[in-house]
Amino acid sequence: MRTVSGYSESATTRAQSPGAPGLLCARELTVCYASRGEPSSPALLGIDFDIAPGEIVGVLGESGSGKSTLALSILGLLPESADIAGSLVFEGKDLLRFDESAWRGIRGARIAMVFQEPGLSLSPVMRVGSQIAEVLRAHRQEGSNHRKLQVEAVLAEVGLTQVDRIYKAYSHQLSGGELQRVALSQALACRPDLIVADEPTRSLDGTRQKEMLDLLRETNRKFGCALIFITHNPGLLAGFADRVIVMYAGRIVEEGPVSRVFRRPLHPYTKGLLQLMPTSLQYAGRTRGQHLPVLPGTLTDDDHLSPGCSFASRCSARTQVCQTEFPAEVAPEKGRRVSCFNYEN
Amino acid sequence: MNYLERRVIHGVLLLAGVSVLCFAFGVMAPGDFFDEMKLNPQISPATVAALRSQYGIDQPLPLRYGRWVESVLRGEWGYSFAYNCPVRSLLMVRAGNTLLLTTLATLLAWLIALPLGVWTANRRGRWDDRLGLAGTTLLLSVPELVIALVLLYLAVRTHALPAGGMVSVGFGGLGKQAQLIDLASHLVIPAATLVLASLPLLVRHIRASVLEVLQAPFVQAARAHGIGGARLLFRYVLPAAANPLSSLLGLSIGGLLSGSLLVEVITGWPGMGPLLLEASLARDVHVVIGAVMASTFFMIAGSMVADVLLVVLDPRVRLGST
Numbered sequence: 001m002r003t004v005s006g007y008s009e010s011a012t013t014r015a016q017s018p019g020a021p022g023l024l025c026a027r028e029l030t031v032c033y034a035s036r037g038e039p040s041s042p043a044l045l046g047i048d049f050d051i052a053p054g055e056i057v058g059v060l061g062e063s064g065s066g067k068s069t070l071a072l073s074i075l076g077l078l079p080e081s082a083d084i085a086g087s088l089v090f091e092g093k094d095l096l097r098f099d100e101s102a103w104r105g106i107r108g109a110r111i112a113m114v115f116q117e118p119g120l121s122l123s124p125v126m127r128v129g130s131q132i133a134e135v136l137r138a139h140r141q142e143g144s145n146h147r148k149l150q151v152e153a154v155l156a157e158v159g160l161t162q163v164d165r166i167y168k169a170y171s172h173q174l175s176g177g178e179l180q181r182v183a184l185s186q187a188l189a190c191r192p193d194l195i196v197a198d199e200p201t202r203s204l205d206g207t208r209q210k211e212m213l214d215l216l217r218e219t220n221r222k223f224g225c226a227l228i229f230i231t232h233n234p235g236l237l238a239g240f241a242d243r244v245i246v247m248y249a250g251r252i253v254e255e256g257p258v259s260r261v262f263r264r265p266l267h268p269y270t271k272g273l274l275q276l277m278p279t280s281l282q283y284a285g286r287t288r289g290q291h292l293p294v295l296p297g298t299l300t301d302d303d304h305l306s307p308g309c310s311f312a313s314r315c316s317a318r319t320q321v322c323q324t325e326f327p328a329e330v331a332p333e334k335g336r337r338v339s340c341f342n343y344e345n
Numbered sequence: 346m347n348y349l350e351r352r353v354i355h356g357v358l359l360l361a362g363v364s365v366l367c368f369a370f371g372v373m374a375p376g377d378f379f380d381e382m383k384l385n386p387q388i389s390p391a392t393v394a395a396l397r398s399q400y401g402i403d404q405p406l407p408l409r410y411g412r413w414v415e416s417v418l419r420g421e422w423g424y425s426f427a428y429n430c431p432v433r434s435l436l437m438v439r440a441g442n443t444l445l446l447t448t449l450a451t452l453l454a455w456l457i458a459l460p461l462g463v464w465t466a467n468r469r470g471r472w473d474d475r476l477g478l479a480g481t482t483l484l485l486s487v488p489e490l491v492i493a494l495v496l497l498y499l500a501v502r503t504h505a506l507p508a509g510g511m512v513s514v515g516f517g518g519l520g521k522q523a524q525l526i527d528l529a530s531h532l533v534i535p536a537a538t539l540v541l542a543s544l545p546l547l548v549r550h551i552r553a554s555v556l557e558v559l560q561a562p563f564v565q566a567a568r569a570h571g572i573g574g575a576r577l578l579f580r581y582v583l584p585a586a587a588n589p590l591s592s593l594l595g596l597s598i599g600g601l602l603s604g605s606l607l608v609e610v611i612t613g614w615p616g617m618g619p620l621l622l623e624a625s626l627a628r629d630v631h632v633v634i635g636a637v638m639a640s641t642f643f644m645i646a647g648s649m650v651a652d653v654l655l656v657v658l659d660p661r662v663r664l665g666s667t
C-alpha cells in the first residue's frame with residue numbers, strides 16, 4: 001500500500017473519534033425501500049457516523065452497498081417509497097423530523113450535493129448561468145444584477161475562465177469537465193457547511209478526475225466546507241480524504257483515517273478492495289471506460305437475511321462463528337473501528 | 346435548410362400527394378354526379394352526355410387532374426356540380442366555421458387538460474390522482490357520438506341551449522352583442538362534445554410527460570439545491586416538458602379536426618363535416634377533394650404551429666443539437 005504524504009498530515013490531526021460532537025451525527029440510521037408495498041431488505045442498516053466541520057470523508061463501497069442511499073438521506077431526497085429511521089443531527093437539529101419547507105432551507109444552503117452525472121443534473125432547457133442563479137435565488141433575497149455578479153464570481157472560483165460563454169451556454173454545449181465544475185459551482189454558491197458528492201468524477205477521464213479532486217480539495221481548504229466524497233474507487237481517496245468509511249451491504253464495516261486504513265486495512269472486505277487497486281492508479285484512478293477489477297462474488301439476498309456477517313459468503317478469513325453471529329463493532333485503536341471477528345489475522 | 350423550411354416543403358409535398366390520391370379515388374369509384382339524371386325521364390341522354398362533356402367528366406384522368414390543378418391555381422378550387430359555383434366560395438364559409446369550432450375546442454381542451462395533467466402528475470398515487478384517473482378512464486370509454494347525443498338530449502329537454510345549427514332564425518336582425526351570444530350558445534354543444542371527447546387522452550398524455558420530467562435527475566438536482574414548489578414547477582418541470590407537449594399539441598389539433606367532422610354532422614354545425622358528407626353522397630367530386638384538402642391543410646398547419654412552438658421553447662432544437 002502507498003504510504004500517504006502531503007495532505008495526510010491534517011488528516012490524522014482532524015480525524016474524529018466516533019461519538020465526538022460534529023457537524024453531522026448519524027445514529028442508527030436505517031433505510032428500507034418498499035417495492036410495490038412490500039418492504040425489501042434494508043439499504044442502510046443501523047449506521048452511525050460523525051462528520052466534523054471542514055473534514056473530507058470518503059465513503060467507499062461496491063455498487064449496491066448503500067452509498068447513494070446515504071447521500072440522499074442526508075439531503076432528505078429519498079423517494080416516498082423509502083422508510084427512514086434513526087437520527088441524523090445537523091448542528092443540533094434532527095433532520096429526520098424536518099418537513100419539506102424546513103428541508104428546502106437546508107438543501108443547497110447548508111448542505112449541498114454534487115451528482116454523479118453533471119450533464120443530467122442540469123436542466124437541458126435553461127441557461128447554465130440561470131441555473132446557478134436559481135440556487136442563490138432560492139436562499140437569498142437579492143437583486144438579479146447582484147446575483148449575476150455572484151454567479152460570475154462562483155464560476156471563477158471553480159476555475160472556469162470563460163465565464164461569459166459558460167454563463168450563456170446550455171448544458172449540451174459544455175464539456176464533461178466544464179459541466180462538473182458548473183455542478184460544483186451550484187453546490188458552492190451559497191457557501192454550504194457540507195457538500196455531499198456522489199461519485200462526482202465517475203464520468204471523467206483520468207486527468208480530469210485528478211483536476212476535479214484538486215479543485216474539491218482546494219475549495220474545501222478555502223471555504224472550510226466539509227465534504228462527503230462517495231466512490232467505489234479507493235484510488236481516489238489516498239492523499240485526498242481525511243477519513244474513510246467503508247460500506248458493505250448497508251453497513252459500515254470499517255472506518256478510520258485514510259492513511260492508517262490504507263496502510264493497514266483491518267476488514268477483509270477493505271483488504272480485498274485495496275488489493276484490487278493497482279499501484280499506478282492509486283492517485284488518479286482509472287481512465288473512463290475502464291472498470292476497476294471487482295472482488296469475486298456478489299452480495300445476495302441470503303447475505304442480507306443471514307444472522308451472521310453479511311460478507312461471510314465471499315470472505316476468505318471466515319470462521320465458524322461468522323455464519324451464526326453478527327460481528328460487533330470494535331475500536332482496535334483510537335479513531336478506528338471495524339466490524340469483523342477476525343480482523344487481527 | 347433549417348428545420349422549419351424542411352417542414353414547410355414536407356407539408357406542400359404531403360398536400361400534393363393527398364390531392365392525387367383524392368382525385369384517383371374520387372374518380373375511380375363507380376358512378377358520377379350525373380348518374381342520377383339518367384334516371385330522370387325528363388332529361389334526355391343527349392343532355393346528360395352534353396353536360397358531362399361540358400364539365401369534362403368524359404375525359405381521361407390525367408387531363409382532369411390537370412384541369413383541376415389549373416383551377417386551383419386560378420383560386421377556384423374546382424367546380425361544384427351541385428351548387429353550380431366554384432368550390433372555393435363554398436369551402437371558405439364552411440372551413441371558417443370548422444376552424445372557429447376546432448380552435449375554440451382546442452383552446453378549451455388544453456386550458457382544462459394542462460392544469461389537470463400537471464396536478465395529477467404532481468399528486469401521483471394520491472386520492473386526487475386516482476380520482477382523475479378513474480374520471481378519464483370513464484370518459485375515455487364513451488364515444489363522442491354518445492357524448493353529443495346526451496348533450497343534445499339535455500339541450501332539447503331543458504330548452505337551455507339551441508340544438509343544432511350555427512345561428513337562430515332572425516339572426517340578421519339582432520344587435521352585435523345579441524348576435525355574439527346567439528353564436529356562442531350554438532357553439533356550446535359541438536364544442537363541449539369535442540372537449541369532453543379529447544380531454545381524457547390529453548390529460549393522460551400531459552400527466553405522463555410531466556411525470557417523466559419529475560423523475561429526471563435534473564429535477565432531483567434542483568430539489569437538492571433547495572428549489573421547490575411553484576418555482577420548480579414553472580422554471581424546471583414545465584419548460585422541460587414543453588418538448589413532448591408541443592408534439593402533443595400538434596397531434597391534438599389533428600385529432601380535434603378529424604373528430605370535428607363527425608361531431609359537426611351529429612350536432613348540425615355547418616362546417617366542413619356536413620359539406621363533405623353531402624358532397625360524397627352526391628359524388629360532387631371537386632367539393633370532396635376540396636374539403637379533404639382543406640382538412641389536411643389545417644392538420645399540417647396545426648403541426649407546424651406545434652413545431653414553431655417547439656423551436657421557440659426548446660434550445661436543443663433551436664440550437665441544433667441531438
Ligand SMILES: Nc1ncnc2c1ncn2[C@@H]1O[C@H](COP(=O)(O)OP(=O)(O)OP(=O)(O)O)[C@@H](O)[C@H]1O
Nearest residue numbers: 033043061062063064065066067068069070079232
Ligand atoms: N429507489 C429505490 N427503490 C428500491 N430500491 C432501491 C432504490 N434505490 C436503491 N435501492 C436499493 O438499495 C440498495 C443500495 O442502493 P444504492 O443506490 O444506495 O447503492 P450505491 O452504493 O449507491 O450503488 P452504486 O455504486 O451502484 O451507485 C441497492 O440494493 C438498491 O437496489
Ligand code: SF4
Nearest residue numbers: 309312315322340341
Ligand atoms: S466477520 Fe468473519 S466473515 Fe465477516 S468479514 Fe470478518 S472474518 Fe469475514
Ligand SMILES: [Mg+2]
Nearest residue numbers: 067068069198
Ligand atoms: Mg450510487
